[in-house]
Amino acid sequence: MNKAIDYLEQNKEVFLEELFELIRIPSISSIEENKPDMIRMAEALKAKLLAAGADKAKVMPTEGNPVVYAEKLIDPRKPTVLVYGHYDVMPVDPLDLWDSPPFEPEVRDEKIFARGADDDKGQSFMHIKAFESMVASDLLPVNVKFMIEGEEEIGSPSLGKWCEQNKDMLKADTILVSDTGMIAQDIPSITTGLRGLSYVEVKVTGPDHDLHSGIFGGAVANPANELAKLIASLTDENNHITIPGFYDDVIIVSDDERKKMAKAPFDLESYKKALDIKEVYGEKGYSTNERTGIRPSLDVNGIWSGYTGEGAKTVLPSVAHAKISMRLVPNQDNEKISKMVKEHLESIAPPYIKVEVTPLHGGQAYVSPITMPAYKAAEKAYTKTFNKVPVPTRSGGSIPIISTFESVLGIKSILMGFGLESDAIHSPNENYPLFNFYKGMETIVYFYKYFAEEMK
Amino acid sequence: MNKAIDYLEQNKEVFLEELFELIRIPSISSIEENKPDMIRMAEALKAKLLAAGADKAKVMPTEGNPVVYAEKLIDPRKPTVLVYGHYDVMPVDPLDLWDSPPFEPEVRDEKIFARGADDDKGQSFMHIKAFESMVASDLLPVNVKFMIEGEEEIGSPSLGKWCEQNKDMLKADTILVSDTGMIAQDIPSITTGLRGLSYVEVKVTGPDHDLHSGIFGGAVANPANELAKLIASLTDENNHITIPGFYDDVIIVSDDERKKMAKAPFDLESYKKALDIKEVYGEKGYSTNERTGIRPSLDVNGIWSGYTGEGAKTVLPSVAHAKISMRLVPNQDNEKISKMVKEHLESIAPPYIKVEVTPLHGGQAYVSPITMPAYKAAEKAYTKTFNKVPVPTRSGGSIPIISTFESVLGIKSILMGFGLESDAIHSPNENYPLFNFYKGMETIVYFYKYFAEEMK
Numbered sequence: 001m002n003k004a005i006d007y008l009e010q011n012k013e014v015f016l017e018e019l020f021e022l023i024r025i026p027s028i029s030s031i032e033e034n035k036p037d038m039i040r041m042a043e044a045l046k047a048k049l050l051a052a053g054a055d056k057a058k059v060m061p062t063e064g065n066p067v068v069y070a071e072k073l074i075d076p077r078k079p080t081v082l083v084y085g086h087y088d089v090m091p092v093d094p095l096d097l098w099d100s101p102p103f104e105p106e107v108r109d110e111k112i113f114a115r116g117a118d119d120d121k122g123q124s125f126m127h128i129k130a131f132e133s134m135v136a137s138d139l140l141p142v143n144v145k146f147m148i149e150g151e152e153e154i155g156s157p158s159l160g161k162w163c164e165q166n167k168d169m170l171k172a173d174t175i176l177v178s179d180t181g182m183i184a185q186d187i188p189s190i191t192t193g194l195r196g197l198s199y200v201e202v203k204v205t206g207p208d209h210d211l212h213s214g215i216f217g218g219a220v221a222n223p224a225n226e227l228a229k230l231i232a233s234l235t236d237e238n239n240h241i242t243i244p245g246f247y248d249d250v251i252i253v254s255d256d257e258r259k260k261m262a263k264a265p266f267d268l269e270s271y272k273k274a275l276d277i278k279e280v281y282g283e284k285g286y287s288t289n290e291r292t293g294i295r296p297s298l299d300v301n302g303i304w305s306g307y308t309g310e311g312a313k314t315v316l317p318s319v320a321h322a323k324i325s326m327r328l329v330p331n332q333d334n335e336k337i338s339k340m341v342k343e344h345l346e347s348i349a350p351p352y353i354k355v356e357v358t359p360l361h362g363g364q365a366y367v368s369p370i371t372m373p374a375y376k377a378a379e380k381a382y383t384k385t386f387n388k389v390p391v392p393t394r395s396g397g398s399i400p401i402i403s404t405f406e407s408v409l410g411i412k413s414i415l416m417g418f419g420l421e422s423d424a425i426h427s428p429n430e431n432y433p434l435f436n437f438y439k440g441m442e443t444i445v446y447f448y449k450y451f452a453e454e455m456k
Numbered sequence: 457m458n459k460a461i462d463y464l465e466q467n468k469e470v471f472l473e474e475l476f477e478l479i480r481i482p483s484i485s486s487i488e489e490n491k492p493d494m495i496r497m498a499e500a501l502k503a504k505l506l507a508a509g510a511d512k513a514k515v516m517p518t519e520g521n522p523v524v525y526a527e528k529l530i531d532p533r534k535p536t537v538l539v540y541g542h543y544d545v546m547p548v549d550p551l552d553l554w555d556s557p558p559f560e561p562e563v564r565d566e567k568i569f570a571r572g573a574d575d576d577k578g579q580s581f582m583h584i585k586a587f588e589s590m591v592a593s594d595l596l597p598v599n600v601k602f603m604i605e606g607e608e609e610i611g612s613p614s615l616g617k618w619c620e621q622n623k624d625m626l627k628a629d630t631i632l633v634s635d636t637g638m639i640a641q642d643i644p645s646i647t648t649g650l651r652g653l654s655y656v657e658v659k660v661t662g663p664d665h666d667l668h669s670g671i672f673g674g675a676v677a678n679p680a681n682e683l684a685k686l687i688a689s690l691t692d693e694n695n696h697i698t699i700p701g702f703y704d705d706v707i708i709v710s711d712d713e714r715k716k717m718a719k720a721p722f723d724l725e726s727y728k729k730a731l732d733i734k735e736v737y738g739e740k741g742y743s744t745n746e747r748t749g750i751r752p753s754l755d756v757n758g759i760w761s762g763y764t765g766e767g768a769k770t771v772l773p774s775v776a777h778a779k780i781s782m783r784l785v786p787n788q789d790n791e792k793i794s795k796m797v798k799e800h801l802e803s804i805a806p807p808y809i810k811v812e813v814t815p816l817h818g819g820q821a822y823v824s825p826i827t828m829p830a831y832k833a834a835e836k837a838y839t840k841t842f843n844k845v846p847v848p849t850r851s852g853g854s855i856p857i858i859s860t861f862e863s864v865l866g867i868k869s870i871l872m873g874f875g876l877e878s879d880a881i882h883s884p885n886e887n888y889p890l891f892n893f894y895k896g897m898e899t900i901v902y903f904y905k906y907f908a909e910e911m912k
Binding site: 029030031032090091093097153154155181195197199206207208209210211212213214215216217218219220221222224225227228229231232233235239275276277278279280281282283288289291292295296297298299300301302303304305306307308309310311312313314315316317320321322323325327350351352353360361395396397398421424425426427428429 | 485486487488546547549553609610611637651653655662663664665666667668669670671672673674675676677678680681683684685687688689691695731732733734735736737738739744745747748751752753754755756757758759760761762763764765766767768769770771772773776777778779781783806807808816817851852853854877880881882883884885
């Protein structure tokens with residue numbers, strides 16, 4: 001294996017520069033005007049995959065942004081790994097909080113700073129280069145397929161159908177994904193559970209135009225006040241979600257399992273310090289890790305109404321909006337929950353306002369068993385490169401498409417994520433440590449080796 | 457008086473074009489970059505006042521935007537009217553809801569559409585032209601002074617001090633103001649009461665940077681959710697304000713007076729229709745007019761946090777902001793209330809968030825007696841031009857400076873407002889009917905005549 005590891009070592013600088021090329025394309029999937037960037041990005045990836053050693057690579061259209069597919073099939077009798085990643089990124093606002101422009105990557109303090117540095121251009125790119133090193137070293141022990149999509153950050157609306165249409169092409173023994181994190185640079189971990197997601201937008205309408213808050217204030221319901229009341233009513237004093245039926249399908253995790261989970265290293269004080277908060281907060285009766293790992297949550301992701309500029313404007317706004325998302329746990333159906341939230345909010349709307357709820361996107365939760373060969377291979381790979389057995393963890397995040405892969409393709413995924421909590425993904429100053437970038441590639445290289453052995 | 461009225465009639469088109477010149481200057485006082493426009497606007501007004509017949513006019517500096525002062529003193533033994541108006545306007549966003557650009561005035565359906573068409577460029581300008589017609593016709597029966605400020609929409613922070621410094625210059629028997637409305641084009645009314653105002657900005661801070669709502673959602677308090685809870689907690693199910701002590705200084709209006717007020721013409725159905733709302737809403741136990749006339753209120757004027765763009769972004773925001781204002785009634789002190797709100801909100805902040813409240817501006821409520829000469833003169837003027845005795849009403853709005861005039865200069869104001877509820881002041885598509893513009897000028901002309909007679 002030394003040849004492959006050496007190849008990685010020798011090409012460190014080149015790889016970084018190549019990643020920067022990809023990062024410079026502002027492929028924000030949720031913003032319409034960035035559409036041309038999605039195409040540029042897909043074409044750039046295709047070129048990288050061919051250069052890395054794929055037999056073929058293509059940009060395949062979907063109803064939304066294209067999927068980049070590539071493959072190198074060495075032997076039909078050998079196992080097949082299907083690598084999944086995404087080339088789209090989150091929006092970058094508030095732009096003024098970035099210390100360097102989000103699409104002009106730079107290295108500071110041994111970290112790459114840029115939108116997509118981790119999520120998921122950085123992590124996807126590691127797979128291309130790990131693959132390249134195996135091919136270049138003539139060590140690739142399995143067939144490899146790549147599917148890199150451009151809509152993950154908007155809930156992968158087209159990929160499920162695309163998978164359905166390309167089932168044969170996508171046949172594989174496992175799906176390999178790096179779009180999650182690990183506990184710390186010296187505590188490798190593998191994500192074995194993901195939360196689902198229900199994301200809705202709420203619009204509260206009062207009067208049909210903005211009013212003067214003096215002349216009408218007190219006599220006409222204010223949509224911003226009413227929206228605040230609606231949001232406040234969604235959780236109780238124990239931070240339980242109050243939507244009727246919300247917890248019906250939640251599987252209660254046994255005390256025994258909770259005890260095991262509680263053994264994962266976690267330092268509350270440094271957690272609070274990293275976020276600069278005095279106290280954590282969440283559902284009564286659960287620890288911080290349980291609150292994100294095994295329990296659903298409800299967050300306002302955005303709220304806006306009325307005058308938000310400088311100074312004072314005495315307006316009674318006509319409309320108020322909020323983006324609200326719920327993280328779901330295994331067995332909670334995201335479509336059922338979105339419908340439930342919509343019906344609940346619309347049904348409790350008092351007669352003096354109008355409430356409209358639009359589901360924006362969603363995804364199912366996912367659990368991956370630690371007994372599958374891919375898990376075992378990954379465990380060995382981390383143990384080899386980090387000198388520590390990785391900890392299985394449940395992430396609070398969601399990758400909705402992972403459960404779709406299972407239902408459509410019948411293939412389980414292995415989540416080898418190399419991100420850190422401090423990477424600030426989805427936030428200003430997203431970053432990705434060079435250590436994780438390089439160590440991750442090594443670990444992936446070993447995954448191929450051990451997976452081929454596990455599947456023998 | 458026919459000569460003065462004829463003058464108005466003959467110059468209708470010219471006056472409109474001159475008003476348009478003033479409206480085209482985007483004198484938004486709350487936006488820093490419009491500062492140069494404030495100066496341009498003040499200079500333009502000075503020129504208009506000199507052209508209208510003022511003996512002298514000057515642009516006088518303050519700590520903020522300048523005040524335009526002008527005077528024509530015909531005889532020290534005659535009474536003096538001090539005209540107050542303001543040349544600054546509200547911001548114009550949301551711009552996309554305007555049917556024509558806010559600073560390009562145009563007449564549609566016999567209405568002037570533009571920011572400031574009514575509030576208060578249109579209404580201030582009527583005074584310049586009514587004055588001009590009296591001077592041109594050699595009919596002016598009183599001394600006239602003008603003070604037109606540029607900070608009304610941000611709470612007149614400099615005018616009180618300026619008045620203090622210019623007490624002698626400002627000596628007058630009454631202050632004449634057109635910055636309010638009347639019930640309808642066929643129901644003239646005079647505003648005898650104004651609400652006070654306490655306007656604060658609330659900032660809720662959670663973690664020190666935006667977080668991924670999946671990885672942290674449920675374990676870290678979300679400032680947007682917490683802000684919603686704070687706002688919801690400020691009113692109870694009867695829409696009473698829950699801030700301890702808030703109602704302590706409110707004078708309860710007697711049943712007798714409430715019965716008299718209830719006789720003012722008001723059609724709930726057309727009120728609701730005009731706003732396109734199914735139901736009105738407000739403090740339990742009070743009618744719509746009482747809710748804005750004699751009772752305080754609390755409105756969110758703006759709220760913003762997190763991601764407010766297109767699509768879905770799964771962010772747990774670091775901060776959430778709201779602009780909240782309270783309308784106050786006579787005897788409630790606005791500074792006391794602002795302090796009370798600040799202390800209340802900061803004191804109930806739970807340990808997992810930080811709450812900061814900044815008072816932005818405020819003003820005292822005002823009541824004007826219907827027995828004063830200026831009221832009687834105004835009543836006669838309306839009766840003459842509208843053929844109807846005007847109704848005394850209490851407005852829900854605030855003109856904080858009016859109570860300052862009383863305390864600093866010791867002069868009561870007469871509020872001859874010609875706006876209509878449908879003028880959409882502070883909102884997109886602000887407008888001012890030509891009927892009110894022209895009829896208002898006539899009424900002001902007669903006010904001068906009757907005021908001179910009342911003061912004999």
